[in-house]
Amino acid sequence: MPKYIFVAGGVMSGIGKGVTTASIGKILQSKGFGVTAIKIDPYINVDAGTMNPVEHGEVFVTDDGTECDQDIGNYERFLNEDLSTDNYMTTGRVYDAVIRRERNLEYGGKCVEVVPHIPNEVIDRIQKAAKKTKADFVLIEIGGTVGEYQNLLFLEAARMLKLQHPKDVLFVLVSYLPVPKMIGEMKTKPTQYAVRTLNSSGIQPDIIVARSEVPIDQPRKRKISIFCNIQEKDVISAPDIESIYEIPINFEKDKIGTLILQKFGIGAKKENLKDWANLVKTIKTARKKVKIGIVGKYFETGDFTLSDSYISVIEAVKHAAFFHKLKPELTWLSSEVYEKNPGKLKELKNFDGIIVPGGFGSRGVEGKIKTIEYCRKNKIPYFGLCFGLQLAVVEFARNVCGMKDANTTEIVKHSKYPVIDVMPEQKALIAEKRYGATMRLGTYPCQVKKGTIAYSSYSKAKWGKENKKGDILIQERHRHRYELNNEFKSNLEEKGLIMSGINPERDLVEIIEIKNHPFFVGTQFHPELKSRPLNPHPLFREFIRACIR
Numbered sequence: 001m002p003k004y005i006f007v008a009g010g011v012m013s014g015i016g017k018g019v020t021t022a023s024i025g026k027i028l029q030s031k032g033f034g035v036t037a038i039k040i041d042p043y044i045n046v047d048a049g050t051m052n053p054v055e056h057g058e059v060f061v062t063d064d065g066t067e068c069d070q071d072i073g074n075y076e077r078f079l080n081e082d083l084s085t086d087n088y089m090t091t092g093r094v095y096d097a098v099i100r101r102e103r104n105l106e107y108g109g110k111c112v113e114v115v116p117h118i119p120n121e122v123i124d125r126i127q128k129a130a131k132k133t134k135a136d137f138v139l140i141e142i143g144g145t146v147g148e149y150q151n152l153l154f155l156e157a158a159r160m161l162k163l164q165h166p167k168d169v170l171f172v173l174v175s176y177l178p179v180p181k182m183i184g185e186m187k188t189k190p191t192q193y194a195v196r197t198l199n200s201s202g203i204q205p206d207i208i209v210a211r212s213e214v215p216i217d218q219p220r221k222r223k224i225s226i227f228c229n230i231q232e233k234d235v236i237s238a239p240d241i242e243s244i245y246e247i248p249i250n251f252e253k254d255k256i257g258t259l260i261l262q263k264f265g266i267g268a269k270k271e272n273l274k275d276w277a278n279l280v281k282t283i284k285t286a287r288k289k290v291k292i293g294i295v296g297k298y299f300e301t302g303d304f305t306l307s308d309s310y311i312s313v314i315e316a317v318k319h320a321a322f323f324h325k326l327k328p329e330l331t332w333l334s335s336e337v338y339e340k341n342p343g344k345l346k347e348l349k350n351f352d353g354i355i356v357p358g359g360f361g362s363r364g365v366e367g368k369i370k371t372i373e374y375c376r377k378n379k380i381p382y383f384g385l386c387f388g389l390q391l392a393v394v395e396f397a398r399n400v401c402g403m404k405d406a407n408t409t410e411i412v413k414h415s416k417y418p419v420i421d422v423m424p425e426q427k428a429l430i431a432e433k434r435y436g437a438t439m440r441l442g443t444y445p446c447q448v449k450k451g452t453i454a455y456s457s458y459s460k461a462k463w464g465k466e467n468k469k470g471d472i473l474i475q476e477r478h479r480h481r482y483e484l485n486n487e488f489k490s491n492l493e494e495k496g497l498i499m500s501g502i503n504p505e506r507d508l509v510e511i512i513e514i515k516n517h518p519f520f521v522g523t524q525f526h527p528e529l530k531s532r533p534l535n536p537h538p539l540f541r542e543f544i545r546a547c548i549r
Contacts, residue, residue: 001165001168002130002135002136002137002138002168003136003137003138003168003169003170003264003266004126004130004137004138004140004161004165004168004169004170005024005137005138005139005140005169005170005171005172005260006140006142006158006169006170006171006172007020007021007024007139007140007141007142007172007173007174008142008146008151008155008171008172008173008174008198008203008205009142009144009145009146009173009174009175010145010146010173010174010175010176010190010191010194010195010197010198011145011175011176011178011190011191011194012145012176013144013145015174015175015176015211016174016211016238016244016247017071017141017143017174018039018069018070018071018074018075018141019074019078019244019247020172020174020209020238020247021037021071021074021075021139021141022037022071022074022075022077022078022079023078023244023247023248023251024139024172024251024256024257024260025037025075025078025079025137025139026078026079026248026273026276027248027251027252027256027257027273028136028137028257028260028261029079030248030257030270030271030272030273030276031257031261031268031269031270031271031272032268032269032270032272033135033136033137033269034133034134034135034136034137035079035081035135035136035137035138035139036079036081036083036087036129036130036133036135036137036138036139037075037079037083037087037138037139037140037141038086038087038088038089038125038126038129038138038139038140038141039068039069039071039072039075039087039088039089039141039143040089040090040122040140040141040142040143040151040154041069041088041089041090041091041143042090042091042142042143042144042148042150042151042154043090043091043092043143043150044090044091044092044095045090045092046090046092046093046096046436046437047066047067047068047088047090047092047093047436047437048060048067048068048069049067049435049436049437049439050435050436053308053309054309056069057069057070057308057309057311058070058073058308058309058310058311058312059479060072060073060312060529061441061442061477061478061479061526061529062082062083062084062085062087062088062442062477063082063084063442063443063475063477064084064085064442064443065085065437065441065442065443066084066085066088066441066442067437067441067479068088069088069143070308070311070312071141072087072088073311073312073315073529074244075087076532077315077531077532077533078248078533080532080534080535084132086125086128086129086132086133087129089122089125091150091153094118094121094122094125094153095118097121098112098117098118098121114153115153115156116160118153118157119153119154119156119157119160120157120160122153122154122157123157123160123161123164126138126140126157126161140158142154142155142158145194146173146194146197146198146201147194147197152201155198155201155203156201156202158171158203159201159202159203162203167264167265168264170206170207170260170263170264171198171203171204171205171206171207172205172206172207172208172209173191173194173195173198173205173207173208173209174209174211174238175190175191175194175195175208175209175210175211176190176191176211176212177190177191177210177211177212177216177220178190178212179212179213179214186212186214186216186217186220188220188223188224188227191208191210191224191228192224192227192228195208195227195228195229204229205228205230206230206234206263207230207234207235207236207256207259207260208224208228208230208234208235208236209236209238209251210224210235210236210237210238211238212238212239212240213239213240214239214240215237215239216235216237216239218232221235233254233259234259235254236251236254236256236259237250237253237254238250238251242283242284243280243283243284243318245276245279245280245283245533246280246283246284248273248276249273249276249277249280252273275534276534279322279533279534282322282325283322286321286322286325286326286327287327288325288326288327289326289327289328289329290321290324290326290327290328290329290352290353290544290547290548291329291331291350291351291352291353292317292328292329292330292331292351292352292353292354292355292547293330293331293333293348293351293353293354293355294310294313294314294330294331294332294333294354294355294357295333295334295335295338295354295355295356295367295368295371296309296310296332296333296334296335296356296357296359296364310357312526312528312529312531313355313357313385313528314330315528315531315533316527316528316531316536316537316540317330317355317540317544318533319531319532319533319535319536319537319540320531320536320537320540320541320543320544321544322533322536323536323541323544324541324544324545324548326544326548331351333347333348333354333371334364334367335356335364335365335367335368335371336363336364336367337367338367338368338370338371339364339365339366339367339370340367342370345370345371345374348371348374348375348378348380349378349380351380352381352547352548353380353381353382353383353519353543353544353546353547354371354375354380354381354382354383355382355383355384355385355388355543356368356371356372356382356383356384356385356387356388356391356392357385357386357387357388357528358385358386358387358388358479358480358526359386359387360387360410361410362410362411365391365411368387368388368391369391369394369395369398372384372388372391372392372395373395373399375520376392376395376396376514376517376520379517379518380518381518381519381520381543381546381547382517382519382520382521383519383521383522383539383540383543384521384522384523385522385523385526385527385528386479386480386523386524386525386526387480388522388523389484389511389512389522389523389524390408390410390420390482390484390522390524391408392512392520392522393419393420393484393492393497393512393522394406394407394408394419394420396492396495396497396514397417397419397488397491397492400495400496400497401491401492401495403416403417403419403488403491405417406418406419407419407420408420408421408482409421409422409482410422410481410482417488418485419484419485419488419492420482420483420484420485421482421483421485422481422482423440423480423481423482423483426438426439426440426481426482430481439478439479439480439481440478440479440480440481441478441479442477442478443475443476443477443478444475444476444478444503444505444525445473445474445475445503445504445505446473446474446475446476446501446502446503446504446510446511446525447467447471447472447473447501447502447503447504448464448471448472448473448474448500448501448511449471449498449499449500449501449502450469450470450471450472452498452500452511452513453500453513453519453521453542454500454501454511454513454521454539455471455472455500456542457538457539457541457542458472458474458538458539459472460538460541460542461536461537461538461541463538473504474501476510476523476525476526476527476530477525477526477529477530478524478525478526479526480524483508483509483524484499484508484509484512484524486507486508486509489509496514496515497512497514498512498513498514498515499511499512500512500513500521501523508524509524510523510524510525511523511524518546518549519542519543519546519547521539521543523539527539527540528540
């Protein structure tokens with residue numbers, strides 16, 4: 001029987017339930033147990049694919065093509081596991097499944113009700129993920145904040161599972177303890193109310209993770225213990241830190257792993273957080289900086305910067321920088337500024353490397369193309385991801401091949417030189433306005449040609465398998481509707497654009513690069529989705545190496 005740990009949030013959103021869940025999983029993994037993690041999102045959307053990244057954050061994609069919440073990315077990075085559609089559910093998915101089952105008479109003519117049928121479906125999905133992964137521990141993060149109407153049914157499912165298996169379910173509340181400047185004291189009252197709200201759902205937290213600017217002190221632990229009905233040792237200090245990878249080390253100061261095992265009556269099989277501790281040491285001691293500019297448009301939300309839109313790119317850069325014992329310094333650069341004022345492009349020389357990540361739509365496109373041209377001409381290391389590859393091809397076609405009006409048909413539908421075009425199977429989907437979960441999603445093979453930067457990168461990192469020709473076959477994750485138009489492939493190659501990675505099944509261009517440049521590489525896939533803190537993605541590793549040079 002697997003053990004289930006539910007993680008809920010108190011007081012406000014954005015306090016780190018995802019990284020708390022991932023960190024607890026890492027700690028239990030280090031003690032010799034199999035761990036998997038599930039994210040429950042309370043919105044009606046069937047998946048995260050149709051949501052605005054500025055409002056919701058990055059859309060993460062799994063190997064099997066599920067478009068999901070960015071927390072799944074954190075789980076994969078911390079646990080070093082590839083998760084699947086079974087590790088993700090939304091209110092929309094759950095209701096959709098129950099309604100389809102009712103339509104198929106699978107409830108035997110019963111009156112299908114919100115309770116118990118919806119919570120039962122949630123429990124069935126949790127247990128399915130547990131069975132599939134054969135995990136000893138299943139961590140379930142319930143999105144949103146305790147007290148919201150949207151996640152009540154998921155809390156009900158958690159309560160019912162606890163009722164069915166009282167010795168196998170544990171609850172963790174991640175709650176915020178503010179330190180108002182005008183008072184100068186950490187306040188526990190909001191957390192007390194969060195716990196009472198959770199109690200009203202029939203749930204008593206076993207552990208409270210106390211999120212705050214600073215570590216929680218003993219008087220505050222005592223107060224939470226008295227008013228929230230838990231032991232002082234069950235209050236875990238979670239202050240703000242510089243790197244999320246420090247969280248497992250921080251939690252172990254309060255022995256959260258041992259605490260959880262004791263509550264389940266289990267002993268640790270081993271103790272091994274050594275590699276993780278070494279990573280944290282590198283992060284904290286790295287002094288030499290590598291300056292990376294990220295040129296995008298999904299980080300401006302009013303007066304604030306939302307880096308969550310590109311979180312996997314950010315983390316992949318960090319992983320590669322830490323690999324080289326460097327401190328990454330990332331700067332957000334607006335492509336719209338370069339579009340309106342090309343003179344500002346000179347500031348790109350202040351950076352060791354430039355990344356143009358994925359994106360959709362016409363806003364800021366010409367600014368990105370100007371950025372790419374500047375990097376190509378001025379030998380600034382450039383890494384284009386998905387849209388970053390497509391616009392690099394447009395720039396090359398215009399300025400090297402003489403196709404002045406070259407473009408992607410995403411931006412100009414009837415371009416004279418459609419060097420990037422919609423994939424054939426996507427045309428009907430777009431015409432029918434079938435947008436949800438219809439892109440080219442998930443893992444596909446790519447054959448990397450020998451003698452290229454891409455080949456050297458994968459070869460050094462020992463990723464992929466070598467075939468008889470000496471090429472390397474890799475597997476990478478995708479999320480796109482447009483591709484390099486093969487009608488222009490020979491023209492582009494004649495002028496020096498190297499197609500270094502090809503999908504062997506459909507002859508699709510997956511990687512492009514150019515010669516006589518420190519690093520100028522674009523990928524149609526999203527390498528950032530497979531990068532891990534202890535195993536950085538090869539292309540990010542070599543990009544940072546080029547930035548150092």
